[in-house]
Amino acid sequence: MTEVPSPSVAQRLPDPGSPASAAHIADLLHKVAEKDRAAFAELYKSTAPKLFGTVLRILNQKSWAEDVVQDAYVKIWQKAVQFDAAKASPITWMVTIARNSAIDALRKQPTGQKASQEELDQVAAVEPNAIFQLENEQSLRQLHHCLDELDEARREMVQLAYLKGWSRANLSTYFDQPVNTIKTGLHRALKQLKRCLAP
Amino acid sequence: MTDRDDLDMLAAEFVLGTLDADERASVTRRLVAEPELNALVEEWEVRLAPLADSIQPVTPDPELFARIERQIDAEQHTPTEQPSPANSTVIALRTRLRRWQWSTGVASAAALLLIAVLVLQPRPESAPQSFVAVFQQNDQQPAFMLSVDLNTRQLSIRPVTAEPLQEKSYQLWIKADPLGPDPRSLGVLNDNFELDRAAALQNFDPELLKQATFGISIEPAGGSPTGLPTSPAIHGFLYPVSGTSGQ
Numbered sequence: 001m002t003e004v005p006s007p008s009v010a011q012r013l014p015d016p017g018s019p020a021s022a023a024h025i026a027d028l029l030h031k032v033a034e035k036d037r038a039a040f041a042e043l044y045k046s047t048a049p050k051l052f053g054t055v056l057r058i059l060n061q062k063s064w065a066e067d068v069v070q071d072a073y074v075k076i077w078q079k080a081v082q083f084d085a086a087k088a089s090p091i092t093w094m095v096t097i098a099r100n101s102a103i104d105a106l107r108k109q110p111t112g113q114k115a116s117q118e119e120l121d122q123v124a125a126v127e128p129n130a131i132f133q134l135e136n137e138q139s140l141r142q143l144h145h146c147l148d149e150l151d152e153a154r155r156e157m158v159q160l161a162y163l164k165g166w167s168r169a170n171l172s173t174y175f176d177q178p179v180n181t182i183k184t185g186l187h188r189a190l191k192q193l194k195r196c197l198a199p
Numbered sequence: 200m201t202d203r204d205d206l207d208m209l210a211a212e213f214v215l216g217t218l219d220a221d222e223r224a225s226v227t228r229r230l231v232a233e234p235e236l237n238a239l240v241e242e243w244e245v246r247l248a249p250l251a252d253s254i255q256p257v258t259p260d261p262e263l264f265a266r267i268e269r270q271i272d273a274e275q276h277t278p279t280e281q282p283s284p285a286n287s288t289v290i291a292l293r294t295r296l297r298r299w300q301w302s303t304g305v306a307s308a309a310a311l312l313l314i315a316v317l318v319l320q321p322r323p324e325s326a327p328q329s330f331v332a333v334f335q336q337n338d339q340q341p342a343f344m345l346s347v348d349l350n351t352r353q354l355s356i357r358p359v360t361a362e363p364l365q366e367k368s369y370q371l372w373i374k375a376d377p378l379g380p381d382p383r384s385l386g387v388l389n390d391n392f393e394l395d396r397a398a399a400l401q402n403f404d405p406e407l408l409k410q411a412t413f414g415i416s417i418e419p420a421g422g423s424p425t426g427l428p429t430s431p432a433i434h435g436f437l438y439p440v441s442g443t444s445g446q
Contacts, residue, residue, distance in 0.1 A: 037268075043262050049256030056257050066263050073267045087241055092248040099216065099251075107220035129301075143249040149272070161215045162250045168217045190211040197246055 008071075025090040026083075033080040033094050040077060050091065051098040057186045058102040058165035072098040146196035154189035157182070212446035214247055230279060230359075231342075232367075232417045234431060287297040290304055327364035332413050332435030344394075345371075347358060349408060354385075356392050363390045370418045372428060373403070382414055382432075387422040 005021060008038040020198045032041030051072060076085050083093050147155050153175065160166045160174070168186070212218050213226045213280070230237045334343040347354045356371070371394065372382035374391040386394040400408065414432035423429050 018325060039266065043316065044267070048263070049258045050254070050265075052259040053254045053257040054251060057254055058309075062260075066259055066266075069259060070263060070270065074270050077267075077271050078274075079301070088245050092251075095251050096214075096244050099446045104220075104223060107223060111219075130306050134277075140249040140252050145290075158215065161217045161252065162247055163254065165216045167219055169219070171217070186212065186217060187208050190208065190215065190292070194246065 020035050022091065025094075028086050029076075029080050029083045029090050029093075032077060033083070041194075044073060047091065047094055051094060054095055055102040056096050057163055058099070058106055064100070064105070068100060068101045072101045075101070099165075106165045107167065141198060143193075146193050149196055150192060151188050152194075154185055157186055158189050159187070160194070205246070206236055207239050210236060210375070212244045214243035231433065232364075232430070237431075241392065273367055276287075294422035323327060330422055331410065332437050334413075334433045334435040337418060342433060343435070345413060345437075347400065347437060349405040352403065352405070354396070359394050361392075366420050368418050368420050368422055370416050370422050370428070371399075372414040372416065372432060373408075373411050374414065375407050377407055379413075381427055384422065384426065385413075387418070388415075392405050411437070413437070 023144045025043065028039045028043040031112070032043055052065060052069050056062065056070070059065045059068065072094075076094055079097070083090060087093075088096070143154065147158065149159070157171055157175070160171065166174070168179050171177075171182045171186075173199050175182065175187075209218075209226060210260060218226065226236070226240075230240060329391040330347045330349060332345040332347075334345065342359060344357045344359060346357070361369070364399065369392075371385040371388065373385050374382040385399040388394060403411075412434055414428065414434050416428035416432035417430045418428070
């Protein structure tokens with residue numbers, strides 16, 4: 001058995017300033033697929049703030065978000081063999097696992113959530129962060145260009161759904177529109193985005 | 200609006216996150232059986248991924264990684280203190296599983312095994328020749344459990360979340376190095392999840408069965424017309440259910 005003894009996390013993690021390029025993370029994921037614990041620790045160190053930020057944004061509660069991130073990393077450990085660099089960047093793949101876990105957790109919670117103006121401002125004010133930006137600067141610019149072409153309410157819908165995990169019902173309450181109108185609006189927005197992003 | 204458009208919008212809303220719990224669970228189940236839907240979901244994941252770029256990283260509690268490692272340890276090992284030969288076999292088989300691809304869709308659609316289910320369940324006191332494989336179709340629940348008695352070479356399949364299919368069949372496959380590169384059919388499951396061939400394993404050596412991986416694919420009613428899986432399969436490998444099996 002190749003168990004790594006468990007010294008404190010800090011001791012065996014690399015310098016936090018080390019670069020987290022997509023290629024490096026993909027390499028770590030391949031090692032994790034071979035059940036390399038040291039690579040897993042490094043992968044965690046490089047990506048946990050991103051995943052935790054993503055999940056925290058959706059769940060708005062620290063301990064709940066930590067439980068979900070824990071769950072997500074266990075899945076990443078188990079499913080690393082399935083990562084296919086030809087289909088998605090490693091960060092996209094990992095964020096997808098974390099987002100899906102977070103949204104599933106949120107949907108199982110009976111209490112709906114209310115939007116505050118503060119949260120909306122947060123959505124509006126977000127700045128791209130530099131950590132993983134290099135890997136997809138082009139696609140980032142393109143998506144923002146396409147988002148800008150949507151009318152404002154639809155752009156907000158897309159952002160609130162993706163970033164906050166809002167359901168059609170949440171959006172319906174917030175925008176004070178019937179769920180079906182929200183659904184139609186979402187579909188129009190998504191199709192417009194798809195057309196705009198098409199190569 | 201065409202069916203294809205509907206499917207694309209379902210995929211888009213799944214990725215965007217606007218579906219309710221039931222719809223999400225339904226899509227998650229369908230992803231395994233529907234490569235087209237799976238491909239659309241993957242396209243939307245990539246398309247919308249830049250939205251996540253705006254999310255500010257937040258460093259989690261320093262304790263979290265230790266918790267993750269403890270959970271992985273708990274799921275990876277049987278509760279015994281010493282690593283047993285049986286455990287080593289499991290690790291070897293897990294590695295072997297990586298090399299095995301039924302078809303091109305498998306890497307994304309099929310999921311890995313859920314060892315945890317076995318570990319966390321009370322184990323029978325004495326069943327030295329009993330082996331179980333778990334077929335997991337998504338991250339949450341195993342879809343099937345396959346148990347094999349190596350003495351009698353009898354196998355039984357129990358659905359956990361899997362349900363009978365309309366006009367399609369589940370087909371069970373075995374793959375092992377001595378059998379060559381292609382999976383070999385063990386038979387088609389009927390609506391009671393019984394194999395149409397009761398003696399499917401009789402001609403296999405028990406040692407080969409221990410090393411083999413198993414797969415379940417969704418096929419046209421009555422089984423694959425080509426003799427090979429035509430859809431992504433979900434996989435399982437045999438795992439000893441007794442603590443004494445590795446002796």
